[in-house]
Amino acid sequence: MQSMLNSMLASKLIWSALFAIGLTIGQSLEGVIDIHAHSGPDSTPRSIDAIDLAKLAKARGMRGLVLKNHYESTAALAYVVRQVVPGIEIFGGIDLNLTVGGINPAAVERMTMMKGGWGRVVWMPTFDAENQVRDSKENRPFVSVAKNGELLPEVKAVINVVKQHNLLLETGHSSPEEGLMIVREARKQGVEHVVVTHALTPPVRMSIAQMKEAAGMGALIELVYGRMNAAGYAKAIREIGPEHFILSSDLGQPNGPLHPDGMVLYFAALKKEGFTDAEIDLMAKTNPAKALGLP
Numbered sequence: 001m002q003s004m005l006n007s008m009l010a011s012k013l014i015w016s017a018l019f020a021i022g023l024t025i026g027q028s029l030e031g032v033i034d035i036h037a038h039s040g041p042d043s044t045p046r047s048i049d050a051i052d053l054a055k056l057a058k059a060r061g062m063r064g065l066v067l068k069n070h071y072e073s074t075a076a077l078a079y080v081v082r083q084v085v086p087g088i089e090i091f092g093g094i095d096l097n098l099t100v101g102g103i104n105p106a107a108v109e110r111m112t113m114m115k116g117g118w119g120r121v122v123w124m125p126t127f128d129a130e131n132q133v134r135d136s137k138e139n140r141p142f143v144s145v146a147k148n149g150e151l152l153p154e155v156k157a158v159i160n161v162v163k164q165h166n167l168l169l170e171t172g173h174s175s176p177e178e179g180l181m182i183v184r185e186a187r188k189q190g191v192e193h194v195v196v197t198h199a200l201t202p203p204v205r206m207s208i209a210q211m212k213e214a215a216g217m218g219a220l221i222e223l224v225y226g227r228m229n230a231a232g233y234a235k236a237i238r239e240i241g242p243e244h245f246i247l248s249s250d251l252g253q254p255n256g257p258l259h260p261d262g263m264v265l266y267f268a269a270l271k272k273e274g275f276t277d278a279e280i281d282l283m284a285k286t287n288p289a290k291a292l293g294l295p
Contacts, residue, residue: 029260030061031281033089033288035121035168035195036224037065037259038252041077044070046252050077053252053259054085060260063285064089066120066292070127071099073111075119082118091292093121095172096158097128102143103154108161120292122162123197124155124172124182131175135203146178151185159189168193168291170222176206183219193291194219198250200236201227208239215244220291224250225266234273237283242275246291247284 034057040049048056050067057065067074067081067090074092081090093111094100100107102125111119125143126132133142145155159182162169169186171179171194179196186194196214199206199221206214211221221244223233237245247266249259257265267280289295 028061029057029263030063031285032062032263033064033066033285033292033294034062034249034259034263035066035246035288035291036068036198036222036248036250038068038250040252042069042071042252045254047254047256048252048258050074050081050090051084054081054088054090056258057260058085058088062088062260063289064091064292064294065259066091066093068093068095068121068123070095070097073100073107073114073119075111075114075116078118079114079116082116089294091118091120093119093123093168095123096125096143098141098143099128102128103145103152103158105154105157105161108158108167112161112165112167119167121168121170122158123170124158124174126173126197129173129203131178132173132203145174146181149181151181155182156185156189159186159191162186163189163191166192166293168195168293170195170197171204172197173203176204176210179204179206180210180213183214183217186219187217193293195246195291196221198222198224198226200229200232201250208236211236211244212240215240220244220246220287222246222248224248225262226250226253226256228266228269230269230273234270234275237275237279242279242282243287245283246287247280248288 040046073094078092130142130144251262
């Protein structure tokens, strides 16, 4: 037990030191929106609960957070957090894994009815996605989004619900090919807000050509701090253009930095790659607001 506590303390000291280095870069978090924030309560360990995270993010000047849970809707949680921590924009969503019935239009419809209307995001399957299970070489049930090169009817039905309620649709842990099919169908149905979920991170791993195709259809491309490859990110952003990207944290893991600290370190890494404050603001403030339909 003592060795675990020592390890956790050492980890926090390391992150604190790294954060202090990041602060010297001087990138402000004023107006930043993190659209990929894991927090407690959750059925998996998290570094901070949603209320404390909202307080911290507000104190650091952030504009908003999207609370993400792989296994249940966070629309109700977003309402509660807004009641406790006014002055910061908190949103929730639903991730279409097995625990909500997989690709389940009724679950998405019900999320939109939650008091407050703060359930704004629909993620296609993540940890239960067929692509995730195959990539992880696991033998367990999964949720498919396509068969024989075609999206399943229920996927198209979910996209229709997204359209009707003007929600943000994310591609989840779908394969690059599946992600492009989802973006294509969303555009066909007139969905305004589409994001390719952590496009360069496993198990998605989109190529630059595939990201260009998604961006060409109007989708925004998410790049997350977790498992960041700064040089690889920089190459993609330069080739496609920062106007097509969103920077988010994907943090909340027990041994990682807290979300605002991770964002500071993220921005510092990109500045070392030559990106300007204006370009980072575009990807961390303007584009996330656009994705959520905010002014």
